[in-house]
Amino acid sequence: MDLRFSADEIAFRDELRAFIRDNLPADIRDKMRLGYGAEKEDTIRWQRILNKKNWAAYSWPKEWGGPGWTPVQRMMFLEENQMSNAPDMQVFNVTMIGPVLIQFGTDEQKKRFLPRAANVDDWWCQGFSEPGAGSDLAALKTAAKRVGDEYIVNGQKIWTSTAHMADWCFLLARTNPDAPKRQEGISFLLIDMKTPGITVRPIISIDGTHHLNEVFFDDVKVPVSMRVGPENKGWDVAKFLLGNERTGIARVGRSKERVKTAKEKAREVMQNGRPLIDDPEFRRRVAQFEVDIKALDITQLRVVSAHDKARDGKPDPLTSVLKIKGTELLQSTTEMVMDVGGPLSMPDWAQELAALSNEPELGPAWATETTRSYLMLRAASIYGGTNEIMKNIVSKAVLGL
Amino acid sequence: MDFEYTEEQRLLRESLDRLLGDSYPFDKRKAYLAAPEGYSPAMWTQYAELGLLGLPFAEEHGGFGGTAVDVMIVMEAFGRVLALEPYLATVVLAGAALKHAGSAAQNEAIVPQIADGSLRLAVAHGERQARYDLNDVVTTAKKTPGGWRLDGAKSVVVHGDTADKLIVSARVSGDRFDPAGVGLFLVDARASGVARRNYKMRDETAAADIALSDVEVLATDALGDPERGLAAMQRVTEAGIMATCAEAVGSMETMLAMTLEYMKTRVQFGKAIGENQALQHRATEMMMSLEQGRSLAMLAAIMVDDGDADQRMRDLSTAKVGVGQAARFVSQNAVQLHGGIGMTEEYAVGHYFRRCMVIEHSFGDTGYHLSKLAAQVG
Numbered sequence: 001m002d003l004r005f006s007a008d009e010i011a012f013r014d015e016l017r018a019f020i021r022d023n024l025p026a027d028i029r030d031k032m033r034l035g036y037g038a039e040k041e042d043t044i045r046w047q048r049i050l051n052k053k054n055w056a057a058y059s060w061p062k063e064w065g066g067p068g069w070t071p072v073q074r075m076m077f078l079e080e081n082q083m084s085n086a087p088d089m090q091v092f093n094v095t096m097i098g099p100v101l102i103q104f105g106t107d108e109q110k111k112r113f114l115p116r117a118a119n120v121d122d123w124w125c126q127g128f129s130e131p132g133a134g135s136d137l138a139a140l141k142t143a144a145k146r147v148g149d150e151y152i153v154n155g156q157k158i159w160t161s162t163a164h165m166a167d168w169c170f171l172l173a174r175t176n177p178d179a180p181k182r183q184e185g186i187s188f189l190l191i192d193m194k195t196p197g198i199t200v201r202p203i204i205s206i207d208g209t210h211h212l213n214e215v216f217f218d219d220v221k222v223p224v225s226m227r228v229g230p231e232n233k234g235w236d237v238a239k240f241l242l243g244n245e246r247t248g249i250a251r252v253g254r255s256k257e258r259v260k261t262a263k264e265k266a267r268e269v270m271q272n273g274r275p276l277i278d279d280p281e282f283r284r285r286v287a288q289f290e291v292d293i294k295a296l297d298i299t300q301l302r303v304v305s306a307h308d309k310a311r312d313g314k315p316d317p318l319t320s321v322l323k324i325k326g327t328e329l330l331q332s333t334t335e336m337v338m339d340v341g342g343p344l345s346m347p348d349w350a351q352e353l354a355a356l357s358n359e360p361e362l363g364p365a366w367a368t369e370t371t372r373s374y375l376m377l378r379a380a381s382i383y384g385g386t387n388e389i390m391k392n393i394v395s396k397a398v399l400g401l
Numbered sequence: 402m403d404f405e406y407t408e409e410q411r412l413l414r415e416s417l418d419r420l421l422g423d424s425y426p427f428d429k430r431k432a433y434l435a436a437p438e439g440y441s442p443a444m445w446t447q448y449a450e451l452g453l454l455g456l457p458f459a460e461e462h463g464g465f466g467g468t469a470v471d472v473m474i475v476m477e478a479f480g481r482v483l484a485l486e487p488y489l490a491t492v493v494l495a496g497a498a499l500k501h502a503g504s505a506a507q508n509e510a511i512v513p514q515i516a517d518g519s520l521r522l523a524v525a526h527g528e529r530q531a532r533y534d535l536n537d538v539v540t541t542a543k544k545t546p547g548g549w550r551l552d553g554a555k556s557v558v559v560h561g562d563t564a565d566k567l568i569v570s571a572r573v574s575g576d577r578f579d580p581a582g583v584g585l586f587l588v589d590a591r592a593s594g595v596a597r598r599n600y601k602m603r604d605e606t607a608a609a610d611i612a613l614s615d616v617e618v619l620a621t622d623a624l625g626d627p628e629r630g631l632a633a634m635q636r637v638t639e640a641g642i643m644a645t646c647a648e649a650v651g652s653m654e655t656m657l658a659m660t661l662e663y664m665k666t667r668v669q670f671g672k673a674i675g676e677n678q679a680l681q682h683r684a685t686e687m688m689m690s691l692e693q694g695r696s697l698a699m700l701a702a703i704m705v706d707d708g709d710a711d712q713r714m715r716d717l718s719t720a721k722v723g724v725g726q727a728a729r730f731v732s733q734n735a736v737q738l739h740g741g742i743g744m745t746e747e748y749a750v751g752h753y754f755r756r757c758m759v760i761e762h763s764f765g766d767t768g769y770h771l772s773k774l775a776a777q778v779g
Contacts, residue, residue: 001403001405001406001410001470001699001701001702002402002403002703003699003704004402005402006402009402037531072402146737153429176620205508215633227693263778263779277779279779280775283776284771284772284774284775284776286775286778287771287775287777287778288722288771288772290719290774291697291719291722291723291771291774292693292776294697294700294719294723295693295694295697295723296693296696296698296717298602298697298699298700299692299693300695301402301404302404302696302699305402305403305404305405306404316485317692318687318692320685320689321688321689324689325689325693374427378419388682391682391685391686391756392678392681393618394685394688395675395681395682395685396681397686398666398685398688399661399681399684399685399688400661400673401661401664401665401676401681401684
C-alpha cells in the first residue's frame with residue numbers, strides 16, 4: 001500500500017501542469033480566478049487548445065480521438081485543470097454523449113459526431129428531465145411516434161442546461177406507451193436543434209443567469225438513423241450515461257482551489273483591525289475543510305486504483321461517497337469564500353457596472369461573483385440525481401436495505 | 402500509488418479473521434473480561450505464535466520487520482471484535498518508544514521477550530494536569546550516582562495494571578512545559594516505590610494510575626538521551642494515533658454491519674425498520690463516514706514512518722480528527738438506530754460505542770488536533 005505516485009505519474013502531472021500554465025489564455029484564467037463562470041466561447045477556446053493534443057476528450061480511447069489515459073491520469077488531468085482556474089470540458093459532449101456513442105453508437109454515428117464533440121464543433125445538451133419526471137426519470141412523457149423512417153417527437157423537456165446555445169440534443173422519448181414496464185418503452189434519440197418545431201424558452205436561475213431552459217417539441221421529425229441503441233432500449237443507454245463516469249465527479253480539485261482562494265482573500269479582508277485569517281474560528285473552519293478534502297482525496301484515489309479491477313458488476317459504494325461528499329464540499333467551500341467577502345459579497349454590482357461604467361466598484365469582483373457561483377452551485381446536489389436519490393440508491397444497492 | 406495489500410498482508414488478514422472469528426465472539430469476550438488480567442492470556446500466547454507481537458520490530462532485534470500497514474491490518478481486526486489484550490500498550494506504544502529512543506542493546510534485550518509474549522509493557526506518560534499536552538511533564542528524574550530517581554504521578558496508563566515494565570517519562574531539567582529535558586525510563590512495574598491503582602476505563606480496557614516515589618532506575622535503563630525524550634514520545638503518540646484510527650475503522654465496520662442487520666430484521670408498524678427512508682439515509686451516511694474514515698486511517702498508516710516531520714504530524718492530526726468525527730457519528734447512530742436494545746450492557750453495540758469514545762479521547766481528541774491544524778493554516 002503506497003499513497004505516492006510513481007515517477008512516471010509525477011512526470012505526467014508535471015507535463016499537464018506545465019501545459020495548462022503555458023497554454024491557458026490569461027484572460028480566461030484571470031476571469032475564472034475571480035469566480036466568473038466560463039462562457040461558451042471560453043469553453044470552446046480552451047477545449048480546442050486541449051483537443052489539439054487529444055486531451056479534451058480525456059476519458060475516451062485513442063481510437064476515437066481521446067488520449068487513452070488510465071484512471072489515475074484522468075483524475076490528475078481533471079484536478080490540474082480545476083486547480084488552474086481553467087474551464088471544465090463541455091460536459092455533455094465529453095462525459096455524456098461521447099462515451100454513449102463509443103459504447104452504443106453505429107459506426108456512422110461515431111464518425112459523424114465524435115470528432116465534432118471532442119472539438120466542440122457541435123455543442124450538445126441533454127433532454128432528460130420533464131415537468132413530471134425529475135428524480136423519477138422513467139415517468140417521462142415526451143413521445144416519439146414512429147412513422148416510416150422517422151420519429152415524430154412531441155412533448156416538453158425542462159432544466160435543459162445550455163439548450164439555447166446548443167447545436168444538438170440527446171433526448172429520451174417514449175417509443176412504446178404500452179410497454180409493461182415504464183422503463184422498457186423509452187428510446188435514446190439525437191436531435192438537431194435547428195429542426196423545425198423546437199422552441200427554447202429561458203429559465204432564469206437564482207444566480208441571475210440564463211443557463212437553464214424549457215424545450216418544447218412540436219411534431220419534430222427525427223430520422224430513425226439518429227436513434228442510439230435499439231428501439232425501446234434507451235433506458236439502458238441512459239443508465240450507462242448516468243453511471244459511467246466514476247472519476248472526476250467529486251471535483252476535489254475545485255474544492256481545493258476554493259479553500260486556497262478563501263485563505264488568500266482572508267489575508268486581505270480585515271475584521272476587528274486584523275486580517276480575517278487570524279480569526280481562530282475562521283482557521284478552524286479552514287482546517288476542517290482540509291481534513292474533509294484530504295479524506296475525499298484518498299477516497300478518490302481508492303476508487304481510481306480499484307477501477308481496473310473486476311467488481312463483478314457490483315456498484316462501488318465509494319462512487320456515491322465521491323458524488324455526495326464531493327458536491328457537499330464544493331458547495332460549502334464556495335460558501336466560505338462568499339462569507340469571507342462578507343457584506344461586499346451581497347451587491348449584485350456586475351449589472352450596475354455594465355450600465356454605469358464610470359461609477360466606482362461597489363466591492364471586489366471576486367466577492368460578488370463568488371456569491372453568484374454559490375447560488376448556482378446549489379444545483380450541484382440536485383442535478384444528475386439529487387443527493388437524496390443517491391442515498392436511496394446506496395441504501396438498496398450497497399447496503400441491501 | 403497502490404491500495405492493494407501484498408499477498409502476505411492478505412494472508413495476515415485472513416488468518417487473523419479466522420482466529421478472532423473463532424475465539425472472539427461476544428460471549429467469549431465476556432469471559433475474557435472476567436479473567437484476573439481483564440483479557441485472555443491464552444489469546445496473547447496465540448498472538449505470539451502468529452508472530453503478531455514481534456510484527457513491527459526490526460529483524461535484527463528479534464522482530465519480524467513488519468510495516469505500519471501490517472499493524473493497521475492487525476488493529477482493524479482487533480477493532481472488529483473489541484480485542485482486550487494489551488497489544489496497543491505493549492507492541493504499538495512501548496514498541497514505538499523502543500524504536501525511537503531505545504539503543505540497539507536495549508532493543509535486542511527487550512524485543513525478543515515482547516515477541517514471545519513473556520513481557521508486557523505500558524507507556525506511562527500522561528499526567529493529571531497535562532490533558533493532551535505532551536510537553537506538560539512534572540514527574541521528575543533526579544540524577545543519582547547509579548542512575549536516576551523518579552518521583553511523581555502518571556494517570557490513565559493503558560494496561561499499566563498488568564504491565565511487567567513501564568516506560569515512564571520524567572523531567573530531568575527545565576520547567577513544567579519545557580519541551581527539552583524530558584527523559585524516558587524503563588522501570589520495573591514491581592520496583593520499590595511504584596504504586597499502581599488499577600481500574601477499568603469506560604470501555605472496560607484496563608488501566609492504572611501510577612505513583613512513583615523514590616523509584617531508583619539504573620543509568621542503563623534510560624531510553625536514549627534523557628534531555629530529548631519528548632521527540633520519541635511524539636512518535637509514540639503518532640503510532641498510537643495510527644493504530645487506534647485503524648482500530649476505530651474495524652469497530653465502525655462491525656457497528657455498521659450490526660446496524661444494517663438490525664434494520665433488516667426489526668419489524669415495526671408491520672415492516673422492517675430499514676424500509677424507512679429516514680433510516681436508510683442515516684445508514685448511508687454512516688457508510689460514507691466509515692469510508693472517509695478508512696481513507697484517513699490508511700493515510701495515517703502510510704505516513705506514520707515518513708521522514709518529513711511536519712507533513713507527518715499534519716497528516717496524523719488530520720487522520721485523528723477525521724476518524725474521530727467519523728467514529729462518533731457512526732457509533733452514536735448505531736446506538737440510535739438500534740433503539741432501546743442499543744442502550745443495554747448485554748448487547749454488543751454499546752461496547753463498540755464506548756471503545757470509540759475512549760479512542761477519541763486518547764492521544765489528543767478531535768478538538769485538540771483540529772486546533773493544532775488550525776494553528777498551521779496559512
